[in-house]
Amino acid sequence: MKKLALLIALVLFVLPFSALAEEAYNPIGDEYTVLVNHDYMLDKKYVPDDLVKVDVKFKDAKIELRKEAADALLQLFADAKEAGYNLIAASGYRSYSRQATIYYNKVKSMGKERAAKLSAPAGASEHQLGLAVDITCKANKQYLNANFAKTDEGKWVTEHCYDYGFILRYKQEWEDVTGYAYEPWHIRYVGMEHAANIKELDIPYEEYVELYLGTVTATEDDE
Ligand SMILES: [Zn+2]
Numbered sequence: 494m495k496k497l498a499l500l501i502a503l504v505l506f507v508l509p510f511s512a513l514a515e516e517a518y519n520p521i522g523d524e525y526t527v528l529v530n531h532d533y534m535l536d537k538k539y540v541p542d543d544l545v546k547v548d549v550k551f552k553d554a555k556i557e558l559r560k561e562a563a564d565a566l567l568q569l570f571a572d573a574k575e576a577g578y579n580l581i582a583a584s585g586y587r588s589y590s591r592q593a594t595i596y597y598n599k600v601k602s603m604g605k606e607r608a609a610k611l612s613a614p615a616g617a618s619e620h621q622l623g624l625a626v627d628i629t630c631k632a633n634k635q636y637l638n639a640n641f642a643k644t645d646e647g648k649w650v651t652e653h654c655y656d657y658g659f660i661l662r663y664k665q666e667w668e669d670v671t672g673y674a675y676e677p678w679h680i681r682y683v684g685m686e687h688a689a690n691i692k693e694l695d696i697p698y699e700e701y702v703e704l705y706l707g708t709v710t711a712t713e714d715d716e
Contacts, residue, residue, distance in 0.1 A: 525561065525624060525684045528702045531609070531672045534616035537589040541623040549582050552635050556585030559623040562658075562682035566626060569657040578646045583637055583678070584627040587620035610674045619662065624682040626659070642677035651677065655692040658685045667697040 529535055546555050547563045549570040558566060566582070573580050587595070593615035599608040619625035629635045630646035641647040651661060660683055663676035681698070683691070691701050 525559075525682060526687060526702070526706055527622060528698065529617065529619045529622060530699065531614070531617050534614075535589070535618075535621050537616060539621060540588065541586070544586055544623050547582065547585060550580065552581050552583040552629065556582045556626065557623065558585045558626065558682070561684075562624050562626075565657045565659065565682060569654065569659070572653070572657075573646070573649055576649065578649045579630060580646055580650065581629050581631070581635055582626060583629050583635070584620060585625070586623040587618060589615045589621055592616070592618045592621060610668075610672070613673075619679075619681050625662070626680055626682075627676075627678050628680065629678055637676075637678045639675055639677060647677055650680065654680045655688045656685075658682050658688045660688050660691045660698065662698060664697070670697040670699050 541559045543560045544557045545560050545563045547558050547566055549556070549566060557563075570580050570582075592613060596608065596612050596614050599612040602608075603611070613620075615621075627637055628646075628650055629637055629641055630644055632644040632646060633641045642651060654661065659680040661677065662679055662681045663671050663673045665675040668674060683698070687701070690705070691698065694701065696704075
């Protein structure tokens with residue numbers, strides 16, 4: 494409850510003045526490890542400066558990612574294909590305003606509580622970092638849903654994304670920690686070393702950041 498109260502206070506009082514957001518959530522340079530969730534939101538002005546189009550098979554439109562993540566994804570898709578799995582990229586970088594529109598539509602169609610679990614408010618999406626990708630496949634009719642994990646492509650991604658510096662961000666058993674429902678289709682680039690550590694430890698990224706990167710602020714610590 495305290496956490497919720499803090500979050501509400503953050504949204505109502507802190508974000509409009511955006512002092513915290515500007516200080517903490519404008520990652521710069523080659524910061525591939527920044528934590529983004531409902532508690533740690535990106536400033537609306539944040540746009541990565543090294544976005545590139547990624548030349549992989551896509552669902553609706555060619556996706557963009559930050560350069561290093563784009564190179565890693567190209568290799569991941571190429572190796573998957575060689576192993577017999579045809580992946581389809583559904584979503585990469587999303588701007589703050591695009592996320593705002595998506596979230597607004599979700600809230601309108603399903604109500605705020607459910608929307609918050611299934612979609613991120615503007616600023617709370619890793620897609621704004623240009624480091625997150627949603628992947629699907631033909632066998633899953635190009636849907637982004639839990640069933641993706643049961644397809645051969647989904648199983649391959651689950652097992653191998655770590656080898657390319659990506660992590661599964663929203664596992665089913667981590668919902669209480671991440672604040673998001675199970676999303677086997679969403680992978681996040683953190684770099685090879687951290688990805689290998691996280692695969693080994695099998696813990697949510699929130700915990701990894703707190704334990705090993707030490708960049709969690711007082712908002713979480715005072716519970
Ligand atoms: Zn996603």
